[in-house]
Amino acid sequence: MAIDLNTLALPEGWEAVPTYSPDGSVYVRFNRLYDIPGWWVTVQFDPMAPADGPLDLHVRLDTSEKSLNESNWMSGITTGDLRSIPLGDIRREWNALKPRILAWMGQTDTGDPVGRAESERDYAVVARAYVEYVREGHRSPIKRLAQDWSVSSSTVSARIQKARSLGLLAGEPGKRATELTSKAKKLLNDDPKEEA
DSSP, X not given: OOOOGGGOOOOTTEEEEEEXXXXXXXXXXXXXXXXXXXXXXXXXXXXTSSOSSOSEEEEEEOOOHHHHHHSOGGGOSOHHHHHTSOHHHHHHHHHHHHHHHHHHTTOOOXXXXXXXXXXXXXXXXXXXXXXXXXXXXXXXXXXXXXHHHTSOHHHHHHHHHHHHHTTOEESSTTSOOOEEOHXXXXXXXXXGGGGO
16 A cells, blocks of 8 residues: 555544564554643654554653753652553544545555444354453443443444353453453454454
């Protein structure tokens, strides 16, 4: 693919970064740039990765004179600094932006089933997103997914129940699922779109 980043108008705070593989091929990663007092934050996404969220998070010192004078950078990166990074908002921005980026790349979206979940693979995608939020420690993963996908919590809950009934989620009975089953992993890995 010939990469002409000038043809892709990204929202403010986003940048496209061409990355070169050892075999000489070129692919594009997308960064969301964000600043918190004293620090520059870069959250990185790869539209072709099977992950539905960020792949990298970099926090570096903002060495501008204003920032050095106004921040408490001598303490280093604190837990409060990390908590102030709006990862949920950034993830939602990415989910809204990803279909346009994939269209620009000539690909189809393999991400969140924001419309109708119909195939077993659609439910495997739902299961994967749910397990990721559970592992991240979110108290209300269903509410978070509903926000991400702009659907109701009852819709997400029904999709999670269907994913369980299809044998795509594993975990202790009566508790939140914490793992994908081998069936779910196979559905996600065997789909040709996932291998792109």
